[in-house]
Amino acid sequence: MTVTHFTIWNQNMRKLTLIPMFLIASLAILALSQLTGCESLGLQPANTFSEKLAYAYGTHTAVLKATTEAVKAGALSGADATQVLSLADQSRQLLDAARAISTSGDANGATTKLVLATAILTQLQTYLQTHHGGP
Amino acid sequence: MNVAIALSLLIQLSQQIQQISALIAKAKAEGRDEITEADIDAIVGDDDAARAELKAAIDKAVG
Numbered sequence A: 001m002t003v004t005h006f007t008i009w010n011q012n013m014r015k016l017t018l019i020p021m022f023l024i025a026s027l028a029i030l031a032l033s034q035l036t037g038c039e040s041l042g043l044q045p046a047n048t049f050s051e052k053l054a055y056a057y058g059t060h061t062a063v064l065k066a067t068t069e070a071v072k073a074g075a076l077s078g079a080d081a082t083q084v085l086s087l088a089d090q091s092r093q094l095l096d097a098a099r100a101i102s103t104s105g106d107a108n109g110a111t112t113k114l115v116l117a118t119a120i121l122t123q124l125q126t127y128l129q130t131h132h133g134g135p
Numbered sequence B: 001m002n003v004a005i006a007l008s009l010l011i012q013l014s015q016q017i018q019q020i021s022a023l024i025a026k027a028k029a030e031g032r033d034e035i036t037e038a039d040i041d042a043i044v045g046d047d048d049a050a051r052a053e054l055k056a057a058i059d060k061a062v063g
Helices: A003-036 A049-073 A078-103 A107-130 B003-029 B037-062
Strands: none
């Protein structure tokens, strides 16, 4: 490899390293917009419990769909995806429980369930982003 | 970081957030303080469909 080729290769590698940084920043912005409501991005803030619950269900769906795409693309093994699904199911049970409890009037109990479900979803997103190795 | 999965997750999150944001905006436009139970039922229905699709993909991958 000549010096010129190395310089071009080096420049391209620097550009590639910017992609993960862009993704991390984008995901952070999305996460923040869910938590605090970022109207400057054209998104509606989650002010009420049902709106926060709706965003949490949406995040759950996004995790499931991203996992499906990863399995279909061979980026995630069936065994790993099964573990993701198992945790996602736990999160879904907590979301369903939060919804049921909120209708019975126990706001604190519902919020606790929602926070737990969100914590699992956050861990799943981190796992998916940092997963290495296919089937 | 797995760029492909992270990008897929970013796109899916973006789509879901925009969809739910639109429901909240619609509720406000109609003078409601809350999204309806029917709205949440629809979101849950989408989630059930996504789960079924993932389960099918896993079954196919495991063989």
